[in-house]
Amino acid sequence: DPEWTYEFRDDLAVRAGNDVYEFTTSLQPTRWLTLTRLYTRPEKMNVLPDTPVLIVQYALHLPPGGRESLVLKMPVQPIAEGDTSALSELRATTFDTAFTDTVDDWEKILGRGVQIQLPEKKVSDTFRASLVYGLMARDHIGEDYIQTVNKLQYHDFYLRDGAFIMSAYDVAGYPDLVRQSLRFFLKFQEPNGLFISNRGQYDGWGQALWAFGRYYRFSHDRAFAEEVFPAVQRAVKWLHAARQADPLHLMPATNPADAEFTRVVAHVTGYSFWALAGLRDAVVLANAVGAATDAREFQAEYDDYYQVLFKKLDVIVSKTGGYVPPGLDVPGGQDWGNMDTLYPEILMPPFDPKVTETLKQVRTKYGEGLMTYAGRLHHYITMKNTEAELVRGEQQQVLRDLYAILIHTSSTHAGWEVGPFPWSTRDFPFGDLAPHAWFAAEYVILLRNMLIREQNGELHLLSALSPEWCKPGDEIEVVNAPTEFGSVRMK
Numbered sequence: 001d002p003e004w005t006y007e008f009r010d011d012l013a014v015r016a017g018n019d020v021y022e023f024t025t026s027l028q029p030t031r032w033l034t035l036t037r038l039y040t041r042p043e044k045m046n047v048l049p050d051t052p053v054l055i056v057q058y059a060l061h062l063p064p065g066g067r068e069s070l071v072l073k074m075p076v077q078p079i080a081e082g083d084t085s086a087l088s089e090l091r092a093t094t095f096d097t098a099f100t101d102t103v104d105d106w107e108k109i110l111g112r113g114v115q116i117q118l119p120e121k122k123v124s125d126t127f128r129a130s131l132v133y134g135l136m137a138r139d140h141i142g143e144d145y146i147q148t149v150n151k152l153q154y155h156d157f158y159l160r161d162g163a164f165i166m167s168a169y170d171v172a173g174y175p176d177l178v179r180q181s182l183r184f185f186l187k188f189q190e191p192n193g194l195f196i197s198n199r200g201q202y203d204g205w206g207q208a209l210w211a212f213g214r215y216y217r218f219s220h221d222r223a224f225a226e227e228v229f230p231a232v233q234r235a236v237k238w239l240h241a242a243r244q245a246d247p248l249h250l251m252p253a254t255n256p257a258d259a260e261f262t263r264v265v266a267h268v269t270g271y272s273f274w275a276l277a278g279l280r281d282a283v284v285l286a287n288a289v290g291a292a293t294d295a296r297e298f299q300a301e302y303d304d305y306y307q308v309l310f311k312k313l314d315v316i317v318s319k320t321g322g323y324v325p326p327g328l329d330v331p332g333g334q335d336w337g338n339m340d341t342l343y344p345e346i347l348m349p350p351f352d353p354k355v356t357e358t359l360k361q362v363r364t365k366y367g368e369g370l371m372t373y374a375g376r377l378h379h380y381i382t383m384k385n386t387e388a389e390l391v392r393g394e395q396q397q398v399l400r401d402l403y404a405i406l407i408h409t410s411s412t413h414a415g416w417e418v419g420p421f422p423w424s425t426r427d428f429p430f431g432d433l434a435p436h437a438w439f440a441a442e443y444v445i446l447l448r449n450m451l452i453r454e455q456n457g458e459l460h461l462l463s464a465l466s467p468e469w470c471k472p473g474d475e476i477e478v479v480n481a482p483t484e485f486g487s488v489r490m491k
Contacts, residue, residue: 006033006053007042013054017081020054021074022090029056071095106132113173115479116447120468122406122413127447129413130440131172134165137437138181145180149437159188159197159204161438163211167344168441170218171448173482178215179224185211189231193238200254203337206274209235210344213281216288217484225288232282236298239275249308250328251275259336261374266327270337272309276302277345313354322357334373335362336381343387346455350392359385367422369404376429377419379408380439383446390449390463398450398464405443415439451476454484461490 004016008031013020023029031039032055034047039054047053060068073093079086110128118124137155139146147162148155162185169178185208188197195208212228215221243249251271260268279302286295312328324341326333339362341348341355348355362385365372371382386401409415414435420427428434450464462476469476477491 002046003044005042005044008039008054013056015054015078018078019075019081019087019090020078021072023056023072024058024070027058027060027068027070029058031056069095109135114171114448114481115477116451116481117475117477118469119471119474119476120466123402123447123466123469126406126409126413127444130415130443131168133414133435133440134168134437134444135177136435138177144184144187145177146184147181147437150435153433154436157184157188157197159185159195159207160201161441163207164344164445165437165441166211167214168444170214171482172444173480175215175219175221175482179219179221182211182215182224182228186228186231189235193231193234193236194242195235198258201256201258202251202254202268202271203259203274205235205239205251206271206276206278209278209281209285210274213278213284216281216285218482220288222288225285229285229289229291232285233294236279236282236294236301239279240301243305248312248328250305250312253329259334260326260338261334263332264330266330266333268337269313269324269326269328270340272305272328273337273340273347275305276309276347277340279305280345317354317357321361322353323361324354324358335365335371339381339384339388341388342391343384346391350388355388355392359388368408369400370408370419370422372422373418376421377408379405379415379417379419380436380442383442386446387449390446390453391455393463395464399466402446402450402464402466410434415443448481451478452481452483452488452490459483459485459488 001016007014011022011025013023033039033043033045033053035052035055045053056072058070062068071094073090075086075090079090110131113131116124116127133150134147137148137150139148146157147165148157149161154161162181166178166181169175169181185195188204188208189195194202195205196202197204209232212225212232216225239251242252246252246267248267250267253265253267254271255263255265256268260270279298282298283295283302286292286298313324316328317324324338325331326335326338338358341352341358342350362371366382367377369382370377370379371385372378373381382401382405386398386405389397389401405415408419412435416428416434416439417436418429418433420429451462453460453463465476475491479489481488481490
C-alpha cells in the first residue's frame with residue numbers, strides 16, 4: 001500500500017503502525033529502509049510486494065571460539081498498533097522457550113501416529129520430517145481445513161497432490177485430519193458431477209473418489225461414507241455421460257498443459273487409470289452405505305471401462321513394443337500417469353508385459369537414480385516406479401531407488417519437485433519447490449509399504465529390507481500402524 005509508513009522504533013520494525021518484528025539492538029545493527037537506502041526517518045514508499053524493506057544488518061567480529069546471539073522475533077501476523085498485550089507476549093518470549101514449545105508440540109502430534117524405528121536413522125528421520133512438512137502445509141480457514149503443498153510457490157490446493165497427502169495420513173494414523181481435509185475436496189465438484197481442480201485435467205475425478213474410498217477402507221467410517229456418497233453418485237453419473245459422448249468411450253480428450261504435457265488434445269492414459277481407481281472405490285463406498293443397486297451399476301461401469309481401455313491399449317502397445325505411452329492417441333508426452341499401472345492401485349497383473357516394458361523404457365530416462373521431467377531430475381514421480389517394483393518383489397531395485405531418493409533430500413530431509421539437470425549441480429531451478437508435500441506423502445507411503453502393505457486382500461510384511469537394517473543385533477519396530485485390516489504392531 002503506497003500509504004504505508006515504514007519505520008524503526010527502538011527494537012521494532014514497524015509497517016503502517018503495526019509491529020512486524022523485534023530485533024537485538026545491543027550489537028548496534030545498521031538499519032536500512034531498503035537494500036540500497038539507509039534508514040534515516042519514517043517514510044511512505046510505493047514498493048512492490050516482494051521488495052525487501054526495514055532491514056537490520058550486523059557486523060560481528062568474533063575471536064576464535066567466540067559467541068554472540070542475535071534474536072529476531074517475528075509474529076505470524078504483525079501486531080496491531082496499540083495491542084500492548086500481544087507486544088508484551090512477544091517481548092517476554094525467549095528463543096529457548098519458543099524452541100522447546102515447538103518441539104514439544106510436534107512430538108505430541110507425531111507421537112499419536114504410527115511409530116517406525118529402523119537402525120538407519122536417516123531413513124526414519126526422513127519419514128518423520130515428511131509428516132511434519134505435510135502437516136505444516138495445512139491451513140484452517142473458517143470451517144475449511146485446506147491441504148496445500150507448501151507455504152511457498154505451491155501454497156494452494158490441488159486434488160492430485162491432496163489425494164496422495166491424504167493417503168499418507170491414512171497410513172500414518174491421522175484419520176481425523178483426513179476426514180477434515182476431505183470435506184474440502186467436495187468444493188471442487190462442479191454441478192454436473194465432475195471433480196476438477198485444474199482446468200483440463202481430469203485425473204482429479206478419480207483421485208477424489210479414490211481418496212474418499214481409501215479413507216473408508218482404513219477407518220470404516222460409515223457416517224463419512226454416507227456424507228460423501230451423494231457426491232460419488234453425481235460423479236459416476238458425470239463419467240457415464242462423458243464416456244457416452246466420447247468417441248473412444250473413455251475419459252474425454254483434453255490438453256492437460258501440465259504433468260503429461262501431451263501438448264495437444266489427447267486421451268491421457270493416466271486419466272483413464274485414475275477413472276478405474278475411482279470407480280473401484282465408488283463400489284466400496286456404495287457397499288459401505290448399503291446401496292446395492294448403485295454398487296452393481298458402478299461395477300458395471302468399471303467392467304465396461306476396463307474392457308474398452310485395455311482393448312485400446314493392446315492396439316497401442318503392439319506399435320510401441322509394449323510401452324504404455326502418456327497419450328492414447330498421440331505420440332510423445334511426458335511419462336507421468338502412464339506409470340500408474342500398479343500404484344496407487346494394482347490395475348494390471350504385476351508381470352504383464354505392458355508393465356514390464358513400460359518400466360524398462362521409463363528407466364532409460366533416469367539420471368542420478370531419479371526419474372526425469374523435461375530432462376531435469378524429478379524427485380517424487382520416481383516413487384511411482386518404486387512402488388510398482390515393490391509389488392513385483394524387485395527388492396534390490398526398490399532399495400536402489402530408496403537411497404537415490406534419500407541422497408537427494410535436503411539437510412532437513414525435504415524433498416522437491418523439479419530439480420537440476422542430471423550430473424550438473426545441486427541447485428533447484430526454482431528455489432521455492434521444497435519442501436514439497438507430495439514428495440513427503442510419497443515417501444511416507446513408500447517406507448510404510450516396504451514394511452507393511454495391502455495387496456489383493458492380503459497383508460504383506462517386510463516386502464523390501466535394506467541390509468543396513470538386518471545386521472546382528474538390529475531391530476525393526478513398527479507400532480500403531482493402520483491397515484485395511486486393523487492396527488498392526490510388528491517387531
